[in-house]
Amino acid sequence: MSSCGNPATDPDALMERRAKFDKTTDCIKCKVERGSIVVRHAVYCKNCFFAVVTHKFRRSLEHPSDRMASDARQAASSSRTKSSLVGFSGGLGSTVLLDAVDRFYFPHEDLKKGGKAHPRNKKTSVKVHMCYVEMCNAFTGITDRTSDITDACKDYENLELHICRLEDAFDPNWWSKFHPLGTNIIPSSSIRLDDEALPFTQSIESSSDPVSNLRKYLTSLPTPTAVQSAIKTMVRVILLYTARFLRCSQVILGTSLTSLSINLISSIAQGGGFNVPEESYEEWTASSVDFSAQPTTIRVIRPLRDIGMKECSAWAWWRNLLIIGKEKLPINERQSIGGLTEEFIIGLEKDYPSTVSAIARTCAKVNPKDEATSRCAVCQRPHPSGALDWKARISIRSLSGDESSSVTDSNTHGDRASGLAPDLCYACYSHFVSRSSKSIAIQGDSAIPLPTWVSNSSSRKVSLERLKESIGEYLLEE
């Protein structure tokens, strides 16, 4: 029992802890067994706990259109016929996810129910891959964990492990293999951060070291929030391109309900309100810059999105899973929006477990207000136009009255020389230009290299060059 006042004078000062369960200590599902776990005031026995969590997992794995299927068996089998890439970080969520995916796609003998004909029990022929993105080269002094990850994954013999590295984001050789443009890939660019238009400087030498480019990129970002977000984005995009290369139609991530709530609040606090729906489900088309290939849509699903961190921990404990843990990066968590949000939400979950699910439920009820007009060159997510105009409108940054002195969507539109700014969503643009209260001014030589996909996704540059190429035979000499 805790107090926030003087209980002798104020009876409300005592904040009595609520009982952890509502009515009985018996399982509310089977009503027979004694409960083993309390999940948001509901008591479950161990068997019913697995049944409930598995049900939530399967339901979240289904495509929204699968849920409309008249035949439940068809719906159940539909998800199992899609080749998938499972993102694995070594953390609690992705470890539980691997176990659940393995049981779902390749049911063990002890789990087979419903007869031989049940789609759940048919042997699946689809390929399921795992992908781990190693981050040790992002900063100095971090141990390479690839051998630990390989060991942890070796029990999943039906799943094939692929290891990528964060510096692959800057490696043209890696991108020429994974990107639809192949060897025609445009070399990485760099930008200047001392100008809010983020003007391009020069292309990076293809022979330059990806690790040093990665480190320069991360150390040049103005806030820990931007660094944390950049790493998250790079991992996500590397997973997407890897999935595309492996011809997977879905990427499965181990985002639990707790992590989803953290991601939602963190994204909103960084200006990513337009992409709230993408935090729980998104569809990404890889070939928007590749005119020759058929569009390939990859869906990103998070089947643990209805399962809280506590349930994941119980699953891992009862299934005796080894949790390696996420890599601890040298980013000051108290100084980053992601770190602060995580601390806040995990604290909330202890005292107000329903608040965490309320966040996810509330965010599931909103849609973007405007139509997306393009895809952000950095995060690859859809975004509407007008973000820069909005920023310019609400704060005066110059007294000159000269429009060109402030960065807007309109004065840079169609003018590639103006910089990267108009190709970015509000959140990614803010990562480059928003400083912390302790930031010092960016000095002269502040060119920072960009991940390779940025110059290859920047719609205007690619479309002009490739558009001309595609109609070249019809153009007369000037």
Place this chain on the structure above:
Amino acid sequence: MPPKSCALCNVSRPILKRPKTGQQICKDCFFYVFETEVHNTISEAQLFRPGDRVAIGASGGKDSTVLAYVMKTLNERYNYGLDLYLLSIDEGITGYRDDSLETVKRNQQQYSMPLKILSYEELYGWTMDAIVSEIGKKNNCTFCGVFRRQALDRGAATLAVDHIVTGHNADDIAETVLMNIMRGDIARLGRCTLICTQGEDTIKRSKPFKYAYEKEIVMYAYFKKLDYFSTECIYSPDAYRGHARVFLKDLEAARPSAIIDIIHSGEAFEVREEVKKTQKAQQTCKRCGYMSSNDLCKACTLLEGLERGIADAGISDKGKKKLEASGPAPDSLRKIPYFELPGGPGPAVAIESVQQAPPQD
């Protein structure tokens, strides 16, 4: 090392770093950008028409004091043609509101604006002191918030104004976005980032400081040496809002743009159509005529609970059931006067009831 000259005029010595942009600027440039940004907010949203009668919700605190000063300044500088009034609500909190109202009365003289004070006691028959002695500090913010909202509309109706402006700043709005997400209040989430709200049965209400940082409002009041009251309410703050506020301050410390980024997020999404359809339609309270989503508005429910000794009738389902079980409200029950919007131009009540500002020297 601080730069030698202001990032905006490049002439004077900078004396502050703007939280909103991170620029180091001088005092005059700060006054200019602060006031101009508020003017831009007003003009882009087309909040007013010439001749509008506008009530400024005045508590005597920093936000409403700066709002009154800036509204007067902009009204004169840009010829808005507005009739400005100060409207204060006296919640009846001894040692807090009585002191802050003294500040408002001084503001009335300093800014030469007519002032109307409407008290909870006059309107509801209860002061907040009396309510807290009945219900304790827990949930008292619910009573105060619901009663204040209605009181502002009723005070504005007596002044026959077209518009109420309040001192809600960017921090308040960002905090409300977070709070509404955390407590699943989808109806409020959908409208909390709007600069102007108006129902069919309410007076238009706007927030000209929507994009102004609280820190900049404090800086403005400090450098202008404005007379304001800075004590926090003596009754315990809303615990839930407190959580959101502390979190927001942490975010702001990590990256000052977080406040404006949250507002941008709130403006970027909207409640899905199928969810909107499930929300209750707006109607008018059968007892007092104020807007309501039920037969009785929240203020009438809370007041009935207080009057009948079931104070949690408007707070919890248990209290609501208890109230229903105790039968219909007796005819002798104290009720809130019937609410009517001002019918036409001119004051709906005799102007003598409004404390006139003394003529300027």
